[in-house]
Amino acid sequence: METKGGVESCMNRALATVRAATEVLTSAGCEADLLQGICDITVHHGAYRFAWVAYPGEDGANQVLRPMAHAGYESGYLAQVCTGRASSCAGSGPATTAIRTGKTVIVRSDSDSSIPGCDKADFGNSRSCIALPLRWNKETYGALVILASRTGSFDQREAEELGELADKLSAGIYSLRLKKNHRSVERALRNEKEAQEALSRILSLGLRPISLVEKLDKVLDILFEVSWLGLEKEGSVFLARGRELRLVAQRHLNPELQCLCDSVPFGYCLCGQAAAQGATVFRQHLGDDHPVRFDGITDHGHYCQPILSSEGVLGVLNLYVPAGHIQDDAESAFVRAVSDSLAGIIERELADQERQRLAAVVEASPDYVCIGDVDATPNYFNGRARALLEHCGISDYASCRLFSDEASERIRREGIPTALREGIWQSEGVIRMENRNLPVSQVILAPRDGSGKPAFLATICRDISDRKEAETAAEQIAVREKQFANAVINSLPEIFFLLDFSGRLLRWNVNFERELGYTSEALAQMRLTDLAAPSDFEACVEAFTAARVAGVSIEVELQTLTGRKVPYVINAMPIDEPEHTRAAIVGVGMDISNRKALEAEMERRACHDFLTGLLNRHCFTEHLERELDRADRYECPVTLILLDIDDFKSVNDAHGHDVGDRALKHVASCLQNAVRSADVLARWGGEEFVILTPETQLESGRFLAEKLRVELERARFSPVGTITASFGIAEYQPREGADTLLKRVDNALYAAKHAGRNCVHRG
Ligand SMILES: Nc1nc2c(ncn2[C@@H]2O[C@H](COP(=O)(O)OP(=O)(O)OP(=O)(O)O)[C@@H](O)[C@H]2O)c(=O)[nH]1
Numbered sequence: 001m002e003t004k005g006g007v008e009s010c011m012n013r014a015l016a017t018v019r020a021a022t023e024v025l026t027s028a029g030c031e032a033d034l035l036q037g038i039c040d041i042t043v044h045h046g047a048y049r050f051a052w053v054a055y056p057g058e059d060g061a062n063q064v065l066r067p068m069a070h071a072g073y074e075s076g077y078l079a080q081v082c083t084g085r086a087s088s089c090a091g092s093g094p095a096t097t098a099i100r101t102g103k104t105v106i107v108r109s110d111s112d113s114s115i116p117g118c119d120k121a122d123f124g125n126s127r128s129c130i131a132l133p134l135r136w137n138k139e140t141y142g143a144l145v146i147l148a149s150r151t152g153s154f155d156q157r158e159a160e161e162l163g164e165l166a167d168k169l170s171a172g173i174y175s176l177r178l179k180k181n182h183r184s185v186e187r188a189l190r191n192e193k194e195a196q197e198a199l200s201r202i203l204s205l206g207l208r209p210i211s212l213v214e215k216l217d218k219v220l221d222i223l224f225e226v227s228w229l230g231l232e233k234e235g236s237v238f239l240a241r242g243r244e245l246r247l248v249a250q251r252h253l254n255p256e257l258q259c260l261c262d263s264v265p266f267g268y269c270l271c272g273q274a275a276a277q278g279a280t281v282f283r284q285h286l287g288d289d290h291p292v293r294f295d296g297i298t299d300h301g302h303y304c305q306p307i308l309s310s311e312g313v314l315g316v317l318n319l320y321v322p323a324g325h326i327q328d329d330a331e332s333a334f335v336r337a338v339s340d341s342l343a344g345i346i347e348r349e350l351a352d353q354e355r356q357r358l359a360a361v362v363e364a365s366p367d368y369v370c371i372g373d374v375d376a377t378p379n380y381f382n383g384r385a386r387a388l389l390e391h392c393g394i395s396d397y398a399s400c401r402l403f404s405d406e407a408s409e410r411i412r413r414e415g416i417p418t419a420l421r422e423g424i425w426q427s428e429g430v431i432r433m434e435n436r437n438l439p440v441s442q443v444i445l446a447p448r449d450g451s452g453k454p455a456f457l458a459t460i461c462r463d464i465s466d467r468k469e470a471e472t473a474a475e476q477i478a479v480r481e482k483q484f485a486n487a488v489i490n491s492l493p494e495i496f497f498l499l500d501f502s503g504r505l506l507r508w509n510v511n512f513e514r515e516l517g518y519t520s521e522a523l524a525q526m527r528l529t530d531l532a533a534p535s536d537f538e539a540c541v542e543a544f545t546a547a548r549v550a551g552v553s554i555e556v557e558l559q560t561l562t563g564r565k566v567p568y569v570i571n572a573m574p575i576d577e578p579e580h581t582r583a584a585i586v587g588v589g590m591d592i593s594n595r596k597a598l599e600a601e602m603e604r605r606a607c608h609d610f611l612t613g614l615l616n617r618h619c620f621t622e623h624l625e626r627e628l629d630r631a632d633r634y635e636c637p638v639t640l641i642l643l644d645i646d647d648f649k650s651v652n653d654a655h656g657h658d659v660g661d662r663a664l665k666h667v668a669s670c671l672q673n674a675v676r677s678a679d680v681l682a683r684w685g686g687e688e689f690v691i692l693t694p695e696t697q698l699e700s701g702r703f704l705a706e707k708l709r710v711e712l713e714r715a716r717f718s719p720v721g722t723i724t725a726s727f728g729i730a731e732y733q734p735r736e737g738a739d740t741l742l743k744r745v746d747n748a749l750y751a752a753k754h755a756g757r758n759c760v761h762r763g
Contacts, residue, residue, distance in 0.1 A: 010148075014161035014162050015161055017041055017042050017045050018161055019045075020041045020044075021038055021041050021045075025168050028172065030180070032069065034169070034172050038053070038069070038144065038169050039069045042072075042165075043071040046146075048146050048147065049073055049149040050070070050073055050077065051072055051144070051147070052070035052144075053134070053144055054066065054067060054095040054099070054131075054142050054145060055068050055141065065081065065095055068142065093131075094106075094107055094129050094130075094131035094143075094145060095131045098145075099140055101133070102135055104132050104159060104163055105129075106128075106131075106154045106159060108127075108151060108152045109127060109128070127150050127151035127152075127153070128149075128150060128153035129147050129148075129154075130162060131144075131145045132145075132146070132165070133166065134170045134173060136170040136174040137174065144162075144166045144169060188330065190228075191228040192330075194227065195226065195330075198225070198226050198334075199341055202219050202222055202338060202341045202345070203341055205218055205222075205345065212248070212349045213248055215349075216237040216342070216345075217249045217250075219237070219249075219338070219342060220235045220236075220237065223235065228330075229334065230322065230331065231320065232321060233251065233252055234252045234320040235251055236249060236253055236261065236318045237249040237250070237315060237316070237318070238261075238271055239346065240312075240316075243266045244264065245263070245265075245275055245316055247262050247263070247264075248315075254294060257292065269290060269291055269292050270283060270318075271304045274306045274316050275315075277306075278306050280304065280332065280336070281302070282327050282332075283301055284321075284323065284324050284325055285299055285300075285323050285324065286301075286323070290302070300320050300322065301320070301321040302318065302319070303321060303335055304316055305317040305318075305335050305339045308339070308343055309343050309346075309347050314342075314347065315346065317339050363382050365460075367463075368388055368440070368460070368461040368463075369382040369385055369458065369460050370458070370459045371456055371457070371458045371459075374420065374456060374457055376412075376457055388431070388433075392432075392434065393434075403431060404429075404430060407429040410427070410429075411442075415444050423446055423448070423454075424444070425443070425444045427441075428440065429461075431461065440462055440463060440464055441461070441462045442460070443459070444458070444460075445459075445460070446458075486509075490509045492509060494588040494591075495508070495515055495516070495589040496509040496586075496587070497509075497512055497528060497586075498587075499528055499544065499583070499584060500584050501548060501584040502527065503527040503528055503585075504527050505527065506582065507583070508520075516560050516566075517561035528540070528544060528587075529541050529544060532556055532559070533557035535557070540556050544585065547572040547574060548584060549574055550574070551572065551574075552572055553569065553571045553572075554569070555567060555570075555592065556570060567592045567596050568589040570589040606618075607619035609683040611664060612665050612683050614668050614682050614683045615681065616683060617683070617684055620682030623680045624640075624692055627680075627692055628732060631694075631734070636694070637697045638692065638696065639693045639700065639701030639729060639731045639732070640692055640693070640701075640732065640742070640745045641704065641708070641745070642727070642748070643705070643709075643725045643726065643727045643728070644753065646726055646758055651720055654720075655719060662717075663723060667723060667725065668681075670711055671689055671712075673711075674711050675691055675704070675708075676693075678695070679691055679692065679693050698729065698731035706760050708725075709725060709759070725758070726749060726761075727761070728747065728748030728749025728750070728751065728752055728760075728761050728762075729761070730744040730762065745763050746763075747763050748763030751763075
């Protein structure tokens with residue numbers, strides 16, 4: 001226990017401390033000074049062994065005590081208290097307990113184990129401890145801890161006095177913090193105002209009629225004037241071109257550095273890193289990742305702030321700061337705001353450049369260009385269009401009507417709605433001019449704005465008069481060529497036709513219609529093979545199938561509408577399909593009726609006797625050979641009759657050759673009328689006739705010969721009167737041959753002559 005004198009002395013030291021603290025409490029300029037002042041006074045005026053102020057803090061995930069000020073003899077005590085688990089904020093040491101509970105904690109003996117940890121603490125020969133919570137307005141700042149060298153210190157009165165000191169200290173902390181806050185708020189407001197003014201100056205630069213480089217230079221100047229920014233008066237702006245940064249503006253940059261930084265690839269050095277990452281790069285010092293160096297370069301820090309748009313990286317704002325500069329939230333936010341403003345300026349500039357380029361192109365375009373509102377009110381015409389309007393005497397552009405009423409109506413009803421709906425409408429139209437109409441191709445465009453709505457309407461008309469003239473000329477040439485082709489094919493003496501691959505008639509000449517008698521409507525539904533005579537149909541199909549790949553020539557009979565069969569020789573060949581047709585085969589056909597008739601006549605003449613019209617000897621012999629072959633093969637009977645007019649010489653002599661000729665015809669006629677159709681009658685020569693009677697035996701032959709003899713004798717021929725003939729007959733003996741048979745029948749005839757004529761003899 002303390003003695004009465006000791007108690008007084010304890011009270012005195014507490015009172016001395018409180019008294020001495022008054023000046024510090026009112027005069028301290030900052031919190032650190034206040035805390036340190038109180039600790040000093042506690043030790044020097046209160047003669048306590050040790051005093052310190054603990055604030056709660058964090059070390060990673062651990063809550064710890066932070067000594068904010070201390071005075072007196074401590075001998076490693078602080079380190080032990082602040083790192084020991086028992087005295088951590090989560091622990092139960094005096095300082096921790098006071099902070100956590102908000103109540104004063106007193107330890108009067110270093111053997112007091114009521115507060116765990118205190119017994120283990122090295123009090124540095126101190127024997128008592130008081131931990132006073134520093135609280136104000138329900139906020140606990142920390143604890144004032146005072147150690148005394150004697151056991152049993154800090155009775156209730158001393159503790160109350162010291163508690164008052166702690167309350168005053170808490171009020172002082174509160175007051176200083178309040179002042180500090182006021183100052184920082186005032187400073188922040190001042191800085192904010194300055195920043196806003198700088199930003200508005202930067203933004204207004206975007207509207208000034210100066211080049212982008214000048215604008216960027218001035219932005220750097222404005223930044224250097226912002227007093228609270230810790231910038232060096234040195235900086236630059238890069239613009240991105242592809243994956244490269246180009247130095248476009250700078251202030252006070254070392255000339256050598258200007259050369260080195262003229263072009264910086266994305267990813268290279270600090271600015272390249274900022275561009276590649278799209279994020280701020282800040283460095284306090286010139287480090288290894290700043291490879292751009294020159295002789296005499298001094299250490300400095302960097303703000304490399306990417307200038308970003310929604311499309312990507314536009315460039316980098318590069319600001320220099322003194323070496324060791326500490327980045328400040330307000331400063332970082334301001335630099336970001338400046339880069340956002342720069343993005344706006346650059347984007348507008350690029351858009352302006354693009355617009356100017358487009359405007360120059362549109363203005364110089366050879367097309368007629370009109371740009372107007374989405375309600376189709378025109379508000380711009382390019383040079384070509386203005387010239388056209390002037391030419392047409394139109395001065396009121398807003399209400400000009402260049403197109404015909406019909407075309408205007410179509411544009412209004414179809415063109416503009418389609419363009420507004422689909423973005424584009426294309427057509428052709430005609431512009432009315434004073435002397436002529438100007439054919440144009442027209443395109444109406446409706447580009448959309450950022451919200452997807454049509455922003456304006458642009459009408460582009462192109463003079464297509466040259467093309468139209470060429471098309472008209474080509475059409476006229478095509479018409480003329482068609483007329484010429486028609487004239488040619490219609491003047492052909494042959495029939496002409498074009499077939500498609502299925503053989504259907506595509507085109508034909510007038511001869512075709514005339515000779516076959518069908519109408520063009522009927523022909524348009526027909527194939528050429530439909531016209532073939534039934535007997536020629538198969539051959540016709542075969543020929544025109546072959547004509548798809550190679551030329552063919554075919555003789556075929558075509559049947560006219562009336563059923564008449566006309567022989568044609570048709571030459572047909574495949575053709576390359578002319579444009580827009582299905583033509584596959586072209587052909588011409590010549591009517592060969594005359595040739596066929598001539599051939600028939602020639603054949604007839606070759607086989608027939610010109611006087612009597614009967615088969616001649618040559619043809620008869622062929623018949624005879626064939627028939628005898630058949631008789632040999634099938635052993636069928638054949639009988640030959642040979643007759644000779646009696647005393648014919650006297651007919652000629654008496655009546656002349658003309659009568660003789662007629663007499664021969666008379667005999668031929670009589671014979672022709674008397675024989676059967678299976679018999680073959682021929683003039684053998686002179687006044688001799690021969691009859692081949694197939695399937696006839698000798699007796700039947702003799703009967704026939706006798707019948708003929710009688711018929712001939714009975715038939716009177718004027719002016720000659722009776723004409724008779726002698727007959728020789730012979731039946732063919734198997735395999736005796738024609739010559740032998742003829743010899744035998746000739747002998748029989750001779751015998752008949754010898755026998756007195758007008759009779760029949762067998763050989
Ligand atoms: N008018 C005419 N006379 C012909 C033709 N061919 C032959 N003759 C004549 O027929 C006559 C045949 O006379 P011949 O051979 O003496 O026989 P024939 O007078 O009939 O006496 P036979 O046969 O013995 O009865 C000749 O005068 C021939 O000129 C002919 O085509 N026309």
